[in-house]
Amino acid sequence: MRIYFAGATRDGREDVALYLELVELLRAYGTVLTEHVADEQLTSRGESMDDRAIHNRDLTWLKEADCLIAEVTTPSLGVGFEIGKATEWGLRVLCLFRPDSGRALSALIAGSDRVTVREYQDASQTKRIFDEFFAAR
Amino acid sequence: MRIYFAGATRDGREDVALYLELVELLRAYGTVLTEHVADEQLTSRGESMDDRAIHNRDLTWLKEADCLIAEVTTPSLGVGFEIGKATEWGLRVLCLFRPDSGRALSALIAGSDRVTVREYQDASQTKRIFDEFFAAR
Numbered sequence: 001m002r003i004y005f006a007g008a009t010r011d012g013r014e015d016v017a018l019y020l021e022l023v024e025l026l027r028a029y030g031t032v033l034t035e036h037v038a039d040e041q042l043t044s045r046g047e048s049m050d051d052r053a054i055h056n057r058d059l060t061w062l063k064e065a066d067c068l069i070a071e072v073t074t075p076s077l078g079v080g081f082e083i084g085k086a087t088e089w090g091l092r093v094l095c096l097f098r099p100d101s102g103r104a105l106s107a108l109i110a111g112s113d114r115v116t117v118r119e120y121q122d123a124s125q126t127k128r129i130f131d132e133f134f135a136a137r
Numbered sequence: 138m139r140i141y142f143a144g145a146t147r148d149g150r151e152d153v154a155l156y157l158e159l160v161e162l163l164r165a166y167g168t169v170l171t172e173h174v175a176d177e178q179l180t181s182r183g184e185s186m187d188d189r190a191i192h193n194r195d196l197t198w199l200k201e202a203d204c205l206i207a208e209v210t211t212p213s214l215g216v217g218f219e220i221g222k223a224t225e226w227g228l229r230v231l232c233l234f235r236p237d238s239g240r241a242l243s244a245l246i247a248g249s250d251r252v253t254v255r256e257y258q259d260a261s262q263t264k265r266i267f268d269e270f271f272a273a274r
Contacts, residue, residue, distance in 0.1 A: 010241045011212035055248030075148035078243035080214035084221020104147045106215035111192030
């Protein structure tokens with residue numbers, strides 16, 4: 001199982017510690033192609049590679065992936081872009097959202113029948129969500 | 138010319154007055170399908186329609202559009218999702234970004250060869266950008 005994990009990078013790093021917990025949990029289900037998203041060294045200025053190289057690398061990984069797992073609480077253009085592509089390419093998509101944030105999830109994500117949305121409060125609740133998602137394949 | 142204008146709705150309304158200026162300028166080039174994005178009555182809780190109906194309406198409009206014009210300064214999952222779809226569907230895509238915000242634009246947007254990115258400071262500078270974009274067709 002090749003897993004593409006997505007979370008905000010340039011659009012905000014407030015959830016990076018949580019991303020790391022999620023990536024560590026996801027390793028039990030397959031290979032996480034995008035572990036750098038959870039790297040605390042990665043700032044909101046992003047990576048040192050140029051934009052074209054990052055775009056091409058990420059879309060190559062997304063094309064190779066079996067599923068996209070996205071943490072969608074922090075609004076992010078890049079994560080939305082990846083979900084848009086993944087739903088076109090037929091990947092299974094799981095979006096994790098924390099309603100405690102006070103935010104409302106985009107209707108384009110919440111209203112897509114190609115996306116599974118699960119609400120949670122903290123990482124300890126995601127193992128059950130992941131078990132259910134990966135068992136359904 | 139059918140124009141799909143995209144800007145943050147649930148993910149933040151700080152730029153709504155600017156969206157209105159952009160929509161008014163865009164009316165000189167064609168029909169703007171998504172004028173509600175610039176409606177100051179629309180709050181960050183979004184519209185009263187259910188998510189599935191909003192998703193289906195917006196994607197129907199996007200499929201019918203000739204181009205997507207997106208204001209991308211406020212990070213937004215919905216806007217990223219629309220850019221992801223539009224680049225798959227072969228629409229022309231123009232993204233407007235204000236570097237004065239202090240933010241860095243997502244590499245997935247900035248690094249896509251299917252997206253034209255133009256930086257600006259305020260709406261008065263966008264007429265020249267729109268003239269150039271629509272003339273290039």
